[in-house]
Amino acid sequence: xxxxxxxxxxxxxxxxxxxxxxxxxxxxxxxxxxxxxxxxxxxxxxxxxxxxxxxxxxxxxxxxxxxxxxxxxxxxxxxxxxxxxxxxxxxxxxxxxxxxxxxxxxxxxxxxxxxxxxxxxxxxxxxxxxxxxxxxxxxxxxxxxxxxxxxxxxxxxxxxxxxxxxxxxxxxxxxxxxxxxxxxxxxxxxxxxxxxxxxxxxxxxxxxxxxxxxxxxxxxxxxxxxxxxxxxxxxxxxxxxxxxxxxxxxxxxxxxxxxxxxxxxxxxxxxxxxxxxxxxxxxxxxxxxxxxxxxxxxxxxxxxxxxxxxxxxxxxxxxxxxxxxxxxxxxxxxxxxxxxxxxxxxxxxxxxxxxxxxxxxxxxxxxxxxxxxxxxxxxxxxxxxxxxxxxxxxxxxxxxxxxxxxxxxxxxxxxxxxxxxxxxxxxxxxxxxxx
DNA sequence: TGGGGTCCT
DNA sequence: AGGACCC
Numbered sequence: 157x158x159x160x161x162x163x164x165x166x167x168x169x170x171x172x173x174x175x176x177x178x179x180x181x182x183x184x185x186x187x188x189x190x191x192x193x194x195x196x197x198x199x200x201x202x203x204x205x206x207x208x209x210x211x212x213x214x215x216x217x218x219x220x221x222x223x224x225x226x227x228x229x230x231x232x233x234x235x236x237x238x239x240x241x242x243x244x245x246x247x248x249x250x251x252x253x254x255x256x257x258x259x260x261x262x263x264x265x266x267x268x269x270x271x272x273x274x275x276x277x278x279x280x281x282x283x284x285x286x287x288x289x290x291x292x293x294x295x296x297x298x299x300x301x302x303x304x305x306x307x308x309x310x311x312x313x314x315x316x317x318x319x320x321x322x323x324x325x326x327x328x329x330x331x332x333x334x335x336x337x338x339x340x341x342x343x344x345x346x347x348x349x350x351x352x353x354x355x356x357x358x359x360x361x362x363x364x365x366x367x368x369x370x371x372x373x374x375x376x377x378x379x380x381x382x383x384x385x386x387x388x389x390x391x392x393x394x395x396x397x398x399x400x401x402x403x404x405x406x407x408x409x410x411x412x413x414x415x416x417x418x419x420x421x422x423x424x425x426x427x428x429x430x431x432x433x434x435x436x437x438x439x440x441x442x443x444x445x446x447x448x449x450x451x452x453x454x455x456x457x458x459x460x461x462x463x464x465x466x467x468x469x470x471x472x473x474x475x476x477x478x479x480x481x482x483x484x485x486x487x488x489x490x491x492x493x494x495x496x497x498x499x500x501x502x503x504x505x506x507x508x509x510x511x512x513x514x515x516x517x518x519x520x521x522x523x524x525x526x527x528x529x530x531x532x533x534x535x536x537x538x539x540x541x542x543x544x545x546x547x548x549x550x551x552x553x554x555x556x557x558x559x560x561x562x563x564x565x566x567x568x569x570x571x572x573x574x575x576x577x578x579x580x581x582x583x584x585x586x587x588x589x590x591x
Numbered sequence: 592t593g594g595g596g597t598c599c600t
Numbered sequence: 601a602g603g604a605c606c607c
Contacts, residue, residue: 196592203592217592239594264596264607351605382599384605411595506594 165396166272166328168301169308170253170285172246173316173323175266175295176204179245180235180575182294191232195220198417198570199236236571248293256281261402269305271400282324298323303330305398306391309348310366314338330394339392342366349388354381366392406444406512412437413506417570419458423496426455426505427489428559429567433507434488435557438481441509442545447477447516448509451484453491458503466500477513480537481544484509485558505567 191208259271300311315325345355370392454469
């Protein structure tokens with residue numbers, strides 16, 4: 157039996173630089189070198205910025221109206237968020253990372269943890285990653301590596317922040333003097349896992365920096381705070397106590413919800429929205445080979461307004477575990493009619509699929525002739541769904557589905573600055589012209 | 592800023 | 601179930 161001592165652990169965090177803005181640049185090179193901002197759903201505010209936009213001191217969360225004049229003058233470029241594009245490019249990046257380690261945890265759309273334990277030269281691997289990913293995908297990345305996830309986060313921060321590092325920062329030991337120096341200046345609430353509230357509470361006890369946290373008594377931390385805070389302190393000490401989750405369990409719930417561009421009371425509008433979300437949720441469900449046993453439909457008004465409020469969500473068990481879009485849409489719409497009330501301006505609607513179990517053939521009834529009929533029916537349904545999913549995968553999501561939504565419905569998102577779905581929609585793939 | 596998640600209590 | 605945290 158081989159024994160690998162803990163202090164040989166080495167975790168790398170690969171982080172895409174300004175991911176959404178970089179994605180927009182991949183297919184629109186005119187944006188290279190320009191300040192680029194990506195907007196939230198409904199074009200509300202800035203949620204991602206290129207380096208040039210950051211340099212203009214345009215902060216995260218800046219409302220669109222404050223920068224619209226700059227956009228019109230051509231000083232900055234804006235894009236509505238295009239998650240089909242970002243998801244696709246993310247998958248390409250992750251695919252390349254898989255070549256560098258057998259243990260890759262897709263932590264978020266633009267970040268992954270890699271297990272580099274036992275590899276000869278983490279620096280060399282990081283260098284190759286930082287070189288290869290942009291060459292193959294057009295997305296620049298930086299890498300931080302250290303003995304624990306929390307320290308890898310710290311390293312990744314430095315990799316980005318300090319220009320001389322060229323996007324790479326490796327700490328072999330938690331006792332690296334440079335690392336200790338940095339931890340000494342790192343404010344407590346900037347540590348991964350310590351948010352605003354915990355930060356405030358820790359400060360009340362005199363703990364203000366990352367270094368102070370890691371030197372605090374761990375049992376005291378566990379008693380006065382929580383197990384996670386204690387674990388964060390251990391991680392800062394270089395003890396790798398957060399596992400690398402490279403094979404996450406399939407979802408037990410799938411939720412799809414969106415706020416509308418304009419509030420609406422129309423039941424027709426809401427039914428359309430619910431149908432749309434139920435359909436998207438079912439696509440995700442089938443992709444993970446699951447069956448839902450219950451659904452939940454929710455609607456709510458805009459709580460930021462001084463007007464009559466109504467917020468309701470109701471769950472309903474399905475008669476049989478199902479992944480059938482038509483059936484689930486029907487149930488979801490029936491439920492919507494139960495909770496919808498006249499006189500409210502609804503701002504958001506959603507569908508959640510609950511109690512998801514792995515797919516299995518339908519349970520059989522008591523009588524044989526019924527069995528055969530039901531089996532045939534189920535078979536046909538599955539074929540239909542399969543065909544739908546394949547077409548939507550190939551032609552572009554929402555290319556084909558149940559029912560039609562009106563192009564300009566209130567419940568739809570506002571996406572005035574949307575870029576083409578370069579990678580997921582045949583009508584919008586880029587055209588290369590050559591003379 | 593808002594639509595997803597996770598984990599812990 | 602709700603809180604806290606994450607991206």
